[in-house]
Amino acid sequence: MNARARPLLSAGLALGIGMGGFVDGILFHQILQFHSMLSARIPNTDYVGAKVNMVWDGFFHAGVWTITALGIVLLWRAGRRGDANLAGRLFCGALLMGWGLFNLIEGVIDHHLLQLHHVYEPLGLSVWDYAFLLWGAAMALGGWIIARRELAS
Amino acid sequence: MRRLLRLILAIGVMTPTQVLACTLCDSPQATSIRARLLQPDLWFNLCAIALPIALLASIVAVVHFDPVGRRTR
Numbered sequence: 141m142n143a144r145a146r147p148l149l150s151a152g153l154a155l156g157i158g159m160g161g162f163v164d165g166i167l168f169h170q171i172l173q174f175h176s177m178l179s180a181r182i183p184n185t186d187y188v189g190a191k192v193n194m195v196w197d198g199f200f201h202a203g204v205w206t207i208t209a210l211g212i213v214l215l216w217r218a219g220r221r222g223d224a225n226l227a228g229r230l231f232c233g234a235l236l237m238g239w240g241l242f243n244l245i246e247g248v249i250d251h252h253l254l255q256l257h258h259v260y261e262p263l264g265l266s267v268w269d270y271a272f273l274l275w276g277a278a279m280a281l282g283g284w285i286i287a288r289r290e291l292a293s
Numbered sequence: 294m295r296r297l298l299r300l301i302l303a304i305g306v307m308t309p310t311q312v313l314a315c316t317l318c319d320s321p322q323a324t325s326i327r328a329r330l331l332q333p334d335l336w337f338n339l340c341a342i343a344l345p346i347a348l349l350a351s352i353v354a355v356v357h358f359d360p361v362g363r364r365t366r
Contacts, residue, residue: 143359150357157349178338188325195330196342203346210350214357241352246345254341 142291144225147218149287151211152231156238156283158208160276163239164246165201168259175257180264225290233287236279243276 168174176184176193177200184193218224250256251269259268315323355361 143362146357146359150353153356154350154353157353161346177342181334181338182329187322188329191322191326192329195326196338199339199342200346203343207346207350207353210353214353238353242349245348249345249348250341254344256341 142225144223145230145287145291147214147221147224148226148230149234151214151218152234153238153241154207154211154214156211156235156240157242158204158211158238159235160239160242161200161204161207161246164242165197165204169197174259175261177257179257179261180255184261227290229290230287233283233285233290236283236286238283240276240278240280240283243272244280247273247276 169176176190177196178193182189182192184190218226247269251258251265251272255265258265259272260266
């Protein structure tokens with residue numbers, strides 16, 4: 141891979157992972173309340189369960205925040221490098237890849253392997269969990285295609 | 294005068310009134326929540342939540358530092 145592309149690519153990946161994590165946390169955990177971090181292990185249907193899940197949601201958000209902060213640092217450092225490729229297509233591609241990777245890795249580990257939670261908890265492991273993976277794969281692939289065009293040009 | 298104001302402000306900030314806002318601090322529900330959190334599965338839960346985040350961070354590190362490319366060069 142082109143060494144000049146690495147600084148922006150890694151920054152975009154980290155920020156994309158962060159955005160994916162925050163959309164999951166804000167949309168699915170908080171606004172729609174489809175699931176919480178450990179809702180398949182600790183039901184969040186009573187006060188204590190909901191509060192315990194809220195604490196674990198906090199740990200998840202802290203991790204996602206850390207990766208986002210790392211992305212900001214990497215982006216700032218990429219901007220200061222005179223030789224870095226700062227093309228918009230590369231950055232957008234990396235953002236999409238990061239978001240897609242988040243869905244894929246979080247989905248496989250938390251939803252399927254460890255069964256910590258599922259996309260729509262009342263149904264357990266369902267078509268929604270596979271749709272979540274498909275959504276991630278599509279984003280990662282789309283991002284790769286966009287970034288690759290820039291790398292090839 | 295400014296020092297005195299700072300001192301009063303510091304004492305005010307350090308009073309335990311903030312604890313009243315803490316739902317995890319002192320109530321029967323808080324005791325139940327703490328008890329559930331601190332069960333033997335605490336470390337499993339912590340590691341399980343950290344695992345995907347650590348994996349994703351390591352992917353970013355590999356892309357940024359290119360350890361494979363460096364070794365072959």
